[in-house]
Each structure stands twice: as C-alpha cells, then as structure tokens.
Amino acid sequence: METYALYGPSGTGKSTSALHLAHNQHIPAIIDDGILIYRGRKIAGVSAKYEKTTIQAVKRAIFFYEDHAETVRSMIKENGIDKILILGTSKKMVERIAHALDVEPIEHYIPIDEIRSSSEIKAALYTRQMEGKHVIPIPYIQVEQDFFSRLISQGKKIFSQRKEVIGENTIVQPDFQSGRVHINESVLKKIIMLSCSTLPGNIQFGKIDVALSDKPTVSVRVHLSVPLGTDLLLLGEEIRKRILNAYVEHLNIELNTTHVIIDKIHLLPA
DSSP, X not given: OEEEEEEOSTTSSHHHHHHHHHHHTTOOEEEETTEEEETTEEEEEOOGGGOSSHHHHHHHHTTOSHHHHHHHHHHHHHTTOOEEEEEXXXXXXXXXXXXXXXXXOOOEEEEGGGTSOHHHHHHXXXXXXXXXXXXXXXXXXGSOGGGSSOEEEEEEXXXXXXXXXXXXXXXXXXXXXXXXXXXXXXXXXXXXXXHTTTSSSEEXXXXXXXXXXXXXXXXXXXXXXXXXXXXHHHHHHHHHHHHHHHHHHHHOOOOSEEEEEEEEEEEEOO
C-alpha cells in the first residue's frame, strides 16, 4: 500500500483540492471525514458531517468506532486498493487514521499550502467561518440529504486540465456548524469605494463585480475626473493596491485577481 496524506487546518479547502491531487498522482482512493471514495464515488463509511456534534464528528473522522473502521478496511481489501490519499487536519490525525485502517506507514505528506495559494486558503476559510459551508467530494446523488437541515449546493463536476470529469463535489451545512454570517453584496462594494475615497481627483465607480469563492476576484470599472498630466497607470495601480489592502484589513481575504478598468476619463485643467 502506498499512502499519501493531505493535511491542514479545518476549512482550508482540503476536500475541494483532493480530487485534483488524487488525479494528478494517479491515486484511485481517498479517505475524507470518515468515508472511502473510490474513483470519484463513495463506496464505504459514514461521513463525519452527518454527526450532530463536533466531538462526534471528530470521532467519526478518525475511525474511532471499530465497526466503522472494519467496514472501510474490508472495502479497501475487496477492491484491491494499493494507493490511497488520507485527508486530515494534522500529521497526527492522518497517522491515526492510517493506523485505524491498516494503511500505514504514510510515505508522502503534503501540507495544504503546498497545493493551494494563500488567497485560495483564505477564501475557503472565509466561506467556512462566515457561511458554514462544507465540501463533500462525492456526487450530489450520494449525499444523504435527510441528515442536513438544508443542502447548500448541488454537485459540481470537477474536471482535469484535459477537461475529463474526475469527480464531483457537493456543498452542505452540517448540524454541528451552527449558524452563519451573511455579508450583503452592497457592503462588499462599499469597502471598495471607501478604500479609494481619499485619493486625489474625483473617482467614481461604475460596475463592480465581486466573487469570493474558490479564487477570490474583484473587477471594477472606474470613471475618473483628474487633472491633465495625471499618470493614469500609476493611479490605476494605486486603486488596485487599496482594494487589495482593504479586503485583507476588513475581511482577511487575499484577492487572487483584481481588475481595474478605467472606463471614462474627464481631464481637468492642470
């Protein structure tokens, strides 16, 4: 058995990244939060996200219950799985899972920040902390919906670089994730406008697009009234920097991409 481990704090996007990592490393099986996923589909186990409390969820994720562990061990052997990826919040956790499932030692340890950028990790943390969203890397049809107060999103197909389907993710809100915080889109746009309010000249914003999931992106169109001779490229770069800094300061989110499009210009006498 060749065993890989992907580890990092809760909410940093391990489940979202697991299918791509497994595909790239030719790993047919994934252990994630108590379930065994084989070739993109759940074949054994019970998801920790079905539990009612955080403590029960942790026990389920580390295969604390022997009947649960034995079921998954049997399916690993029955399917002749010889390469597997384990997800966990720390090295200690993935090692405990590997021991419970008889797939140790772990030959390859991969920290989440090795395969995800800082901006992607912070976006994932924002989604977890503010909205209580969790990803299960199995198709929507395999998610037992009765366990959840509501299903957040239907399955999203995951594609390889060659555009072949390698799996599917489903987003849920577990019972132990109590509540969420919603930030109105108008507030997200107001942060952008206020960040540039002290710049010289008259800067008005036209269309503003904000996308904070996965790879967070902001795109703005600005209308400028500035003195003749103003360095527009320098001003555009300053607007971009202020937007970046404002999102880090107020939301702790690093924007992956920031587009500033100067849409209209009114030149004033110097």
